[in-house]
Amino acid sequence: MQQIKRLYHNNSIGLMVVPLLIFPIFAGGNPYLMFTGILALYTIGVTLTLRLKLSSYLLDIAGHLAWVGMGAYFSSALQVHLGWPFWVNLIAVPPIVGLISVLVAMPAIRTQGVYLAIVAIAFADIVVLFFGNMFTGVFGGHGGLYALPGVNNLGPISFGKDDHVAYYFLLVGIMAFIVYILRRIDRSRIGLSFRSVREQADLSEAVGLNVYWTKVLNWGISCSLAGLLGVFFAAYLRAFNPDEFSSAAGFFLMAYIIIGGRGHLLGPALGVVLFVVMRESLRSLELWQSLFWGVIMIIFIMFIPDGIYGLIKRGWEWGIAFRARQAAAPVPAPAAVAASTTPPPSERVGPSSG
Amino acid sequence: MGVLLEARGLKRYFGGVRALDGLDVTVNEGEIVGIIGPNGAGKSTLFNVITNVFPPTAGQVFYNGEEITGIPPHEVARKGLMRTFQRNLLYPPFSVLDNVRMALHLKSGYNFFEALFNTPSYRRKEELVDKQALATLGSADILALKDRISSFCSFGAQRRLGISVGVATQPKMVLMDEPMAALNPEQVSNITKFVRQIRDAGTTIAIVEHNMRPIFALCDRVVVLAQGRKLAEGTPAEIRDNELVIQTYLGRHGSAAAH
Ligand SMILES: Nc1ncnc2c1ncn2[C@@H]1O[C@H](COP(=O)(O)OP(=O)(O)OP(=O)(O)O)[C@@H](O)[C@H]1O
Ligand SMILES: [Mg+2]
16 A cells, blocks of 8 residues: 555656556547547657657657668568568567667767757668668658557457557557556666756766767667557557658657656646647638647747646645645734844855955 | 875977976875966866876876876776866755765776666665765765855855865875965965865865965975976975075065964
8 A cells, every 4th residue: 555655656657557558448449539549558668768868859859760761661561571570579579679779869869959859860861761661661751651450369368450458558558558668767877867967967977887889778768668669559540651750750749748748757748638639629610720739839939838737836835835825824923023034044144355 | 105196297288378388296195285376387287187187299198107188087086186176166056965976986896777666775875875875964064054055155165066076986096276365364264274174184185276375284295396397396494495495485475474
């Protein structure tokens, strides 16, 4: 009991478990709802893998889908042409994607700041061009791949076209794995070194951290987890084309992250859910939707830079402070008054002698 | 008492600016050597070139009997030559303890998979690191602040933390860039004690400072730089009485502080 409590306490991810398990109970009979739910969950997964990345430029986000796409294409090709079962691809493909990402990033990571973002975006579009134009017998050209075999049945569990609930729980399992890895990284020295590079790379270098390899490792993990989601994406949709992984498609990721907020794992998830709900209810706007989202993005960037998560958090903190003030206001305790009139000890005196 | 650090004919140009212009400096094992000089004399550049934040334009650096010219900064640290920064670099959003845990990176000796899966051997290593981190905070007198976010600590505590980050691994040598800048007299004397304590624990120190009183009190030797060159070198007493130094630096800058 104590442990369950603690799990819930320090683990806001735990808060997601209940809705995740309840969702198929009320949506299970409705294929359209299940489909929307699965794609939303998949998108949340993509934003989670993206959040790990050290680079602080929003622009790199647009290139991230390339790695999802690579996972989708490789696993489809291996399944169709070499007969590798989905379950083998699920384990084999992410490391391959990770390795390629590392090879691509090694020269790019040496460049600083915004150049890395430009390389990331350019690379995404090279990936799209590659899958759209090369080895069309394997990758299907611009039309993409279709009629893919999907997930191989696992013993009594069937993964047919209409088995949305089975796919749903497969994705929940994959997400659980990703969250586990991200949490372990976050709570270990690996995460400490990632954060240290984000905060003050010069200092990290001076205490002996190989900053370059730390960045490469970080990139490789993020990209291979994105590839893992790509393996699922291909098997669930059974049809996709290269444009779904272009930098243009990647700008939607940016929208989720900006709207939801970057401060917490749950921020982008909020963004995705809000986006999906809004899109469904704004169908009547048709083409005007893009304009609507553009305006929303500008409003968020200008006035709510920490997103909805940040808004909720500030509201929450304000509520706590407000209640505390209400509780303290009627009868101020004498001790508190005394304390508040004593000037705070200031250590920063003395002029600079430089 | 052998030579621990030696810079030979060190030059570093930034475009037309000759930040270092043919400098020879040696530091012997166990010494505290002060490096003083007016603003822009090249003191910080000297540290940056020794630790290869910038490669030298010309010249060589030897440390502990081997040449370290041109090896990357993290390798320099690996050899036991640490540094602190003029702007007192820290990881602002980290707790005080996490700052020092990061500073103990070289002592942690973990590999990726054992850290990821939190194996017993990883946990054992981390326990040792944590013990050493706590000991470091104890000797810096900031143990009580261990869980505080470092940017929320007082100015003086942040400075002690910055020094602790440099010396947490008990390095053979540390380069300190203005550890006392902008502190009040009481804090200066605290840091002075702290620096002496670090030396007594076996770490050789080169220290850049504008505060003359603690420099003359602490140092075995003082090197005076001006415009990237060595202006004078000697014991604190010799430097204090050196006409050239008084004219170019002390006279203008800190004659009051020197007495
Ligand atoms: N990264 C850099 N790029 C260009 N010029 C630089 C750089 N670093 C230092 N310089 C120049 O080199 C000269 C020496 O600077 P340095 O920082 O070493 O001086 P300092 O002795 O540490 O001065 P202070 O006492 O003000 O810290 C200065 O003229 C400075 O402008
Ligand atoms: Mg300086």
